[in-house]
Amino acid sequence: MDNGRPLNTDPTELQRLLRERTEDLQWVKAEYDNYRKRVRRDRMAVRQIAVANVLRVLLPVLDAVDRTCAHEPMTPGLKDITDTLRTQLGSLGLEAFGQAGDLFDPARHEAVVHHVSPDADRLICTEILRTGYRLGDQLLRPAHVEVTGPPPPARNPLAGDDEEPHGDAERDDERPSPPVRPAAPNTWAPSSRRAPPRPSI
Structure with a gap:
């Protein structure tokens, strides 16, 4: 008896109930595993966004360090600051890229100066003006x-007009100018302040 009801001792029925409960437990476990994976992915995404925002703010600091190292003698103190900064930012996943001789990639490079070489068949980065960074x-x-x-x-x-960025300006120059109105008489002083007319002699 279970709460006043007789227990079902049919083996077939018991097997069916066991199978249903097992499937329910497997479904709950799968849902929980998926939930944990989603939470882990969301946490990693939030962390990566936060790290990227911090690194973007620190990029001007790296530029200043690079300029200092290029124009000042490398003292032990400057070397220690440079090495520590790059080591710590590298541990966060920051990677610098851009070297002379790299093939130009518009997805990673921004061309500031273009030197024409008729013998070349591809664009080559000949000088790095500012280092690029990725996470x-x-x-x-x-x-x-x-x-x-x-x-x-x-x-x-x-x-079309897309090839002529100055087309609108040229068309504006071709439009006739509006007629020029004649200049009004000089009546800048109020009438009450105007000098009275001279009497005729």
């Missing part, structure tokens, strides 16, 4: 570079 697969800042390569493709004069 894993996330680009924090593109590298500013000078590139050397073939000349850019010639513009098509028959193309």
Whole structure:
């Protein structure tokens, strides 16, 4: 008896109930595992966003350190600061990129100067003007570079307005100017302050 009801001792029925309860437990466990994975992914995403925001703020500090190392003698104190800063930021996942000789990649590089070389068939980064940084697969800042390569493709004069960024300005110059109105008489002084007319002699 269970709460005044007779227990079901049918083996087939007991097997069915056991199978149902086992499936319920497996479903609950799978749901809990998925929940834990979602929470872990969300925490990692929030952490990566926070780290990326902090690293972006510190990039000007790295630029200042690079300029100082390039123009000042490397003293022991400056070397210690530089090494510590790069080690600590590297432990957070910050990676610098951009070296002379790299193939130009518009997804990672920003060309500031383009030197034309008729013999070249590809754009090559010939000088790094500002180092680029990334955090894993996330680009924090593109590298500013000078590139050397073939000349850019010639513009098509028959193309649309997209190929002529100054078209609107030129059309504005071609519009006729509005007529110029004649200048009004000089009546800047109030009438009460005007000098009385001279009497005729």
